Amino acid sequence: MITQVPFLVTIYYSFREWNLLRPGEQRFVGFDNYANVLGSGVFLSSLWATVLIVGVSVAVAVVFGMALALLLDRRFIGQGLARTLLITPFLMMPAAAALVWKWALLDSNVGMVNWAFSLVGISPVAWNTDHPIVTIMIVLIWQYTPFMMLLLLAGLQSQPGDVLEAAAVDGAGPVRTFLYMTIPHLRQYVELAVLLGAILLLQVFDPVAIMTRGTGGTKTLSYLLYERAFVGLEIGEAAAYGVLSVIVTIIVAMVALRTLFKVFKTEGTR
């Protein structure tokens, strides 16, 4: 009830024309808002931006997360410290992370990345202007790699020791053990990581709002929605975007959950 009432109200607003700065001029407009949303092309380009940013960020974060998990899955001095430091980016507020990257790291004037580039003779890069999508992805990958690492590390540590021992006795080297024993064992962890990562990242907003402001193909659905509602102040149109976004999210979630259940069903009956 509590979750559905706001959604029903949103559907109601999506049939009305209402600009916040014109409080007296609300009226019913039928499907006009939906026609505007689908006709303007902004929705589709925004959907594409979301898919691209989320897809690439999750994929790269899984790869990096796997590499870090493998490194952490062995005993060494300072292991606890290393693990804590590696997890830190994920614990940081998304807005704070975006600010750190914007000012301290990627700034064209005082950013540390460009400073490091200058040491090896690479000319400074205008990240936000020339590579806006990459800029957003860098922040997301940095922030979500620890999340992937945590999940995959749990997978690695749950690997049965006797199986690995048997593999070693049978003469399998580390590469073969990794490819034929560890990777199949980790499959469900990777799938979980991808699904949860995608669900969390679908709402990406902070780095877009703070760094690129929706330029250069980085206008994700959540930023678009924010812009229609709080910059455009077009409540009717924003509601229509919201309803469509919910439909898209439900489709994605259904596909995702079905895949997830399939994974566990197969695993359970094996």
Added chain:
Amino acid sequence: MSSRLNTSRAAAWGTALFASALALTACSGAGGGAGDSSADSGTITELTLATVNNPQMVDMEQLKGEFEADHPDIKVNFIQMEENDLRDAVTKDIATQGGQYDILTIGAYEVRLWQQNDWIVNLSQWADDDAEYDIDDLFPPVRTSVSVDDDLYAAPFYGESSFLMYNRDIISEAGITVPERPTWQEVAAMAKQVDTDDHAGICLRGKPGWGEGIASLNTVVNTFGGSWFDMDWNAQVDQEGFRKALTFWSETIRDSGEADPVSYGFTECLNLFTQGKAAFWYDATSAAGSVEDPDLSEVAGNVGYVHAPVVETDESGWLWSWNLAIPKTSQKQEAAWEFIKWATGKDYASLVGNELGWSRVPPGARLSTYDIPEYQEAAGAFADITKETMLSVNPEHPGVNPQPYVGIQFITIPEWQDLGNSASQVFAEVYAGRKSVDDALAEVQELAQKAGDAQK
């Protein structure tokens, strides 16, 4: 085997839940914070003030203790935001009658629109009765921009126009003399001449957002003979004047501007210029206070100021003011006025001057500020030109063509915020080289026509 699988599955779910919990914790950290009231809030009136994080407002927060010492029953909580965020937050709050804030920092653009919607309190009920507040001392054009039918709806905290600043060291080293009233073509040529890998020739705003990205550009559009609308609200964006202006602006940024224009708004240019990494900077006159403060600026005392560059008009500065207003939703209006009276009163200039330095006094709000000898001495480099420009701009007719609205760098219609924001994003693509000037203008023309149609 199956028990082992169960263990590993449980471990996977457990880790997933733990990680999700961590994610939720991180999210909740972003939202919380504001609006706490202390246990003794029964006796103390707590005011929430939303403001832009410009240096003058940061100073105001630093000095609020003086006000609270004089008014032990009032406590003021500041919420500082970047310009774009502030505008979004306060507009949303007031339009939905949220009532989160007791004092709002709003620009000249909002005052008239919000007064029409009956959202803000008429301050004349207090200001007129208070001889000490001396409403006639307010800077005339600024007072006009925040008044409707002679009633004051917001109290000017500071007012500004725009002008061209230049780094004297870099310019004199290049053997250049900057004219008192330069043309944009002259400025572009000089900027190109002094542009090096070490410093930009000129810093110009390119960051999206109507306040950030469009303000400077609009003054250029005006002086190049372009306009947004004709007198019948037909969009004029794809016409010659606008095309020349955008072409000029994007070429100048590319040839001699900062490296990352889409990231650069007021604050970023301020940082660049005060670090000595830009030879010219075209922006708000209020920037001078920070530029001349030796604590904040490496180029203090070494900066020249000339009028906003022109092409076809005699003057092309903008007119803006940041003002304090009380939303009708506030339950603490009397206390809010007490604070506004203090922050925008005559004595505030002296307080800032004595406590923080005279160059940091908020300019362009009160005429009496310009009579203070210490201020004249500290702000000698920019005080006169600020005053002169602010008195010579004409918000009713800033360009070559007549316009159906009042405003220089903004258009006083409800749709402007949306139009300006969208247009600034399209123009950012031009600065980044991903879109041609013609394509950008055609796209913005369509958006502008929609906004124009809403006025017909």
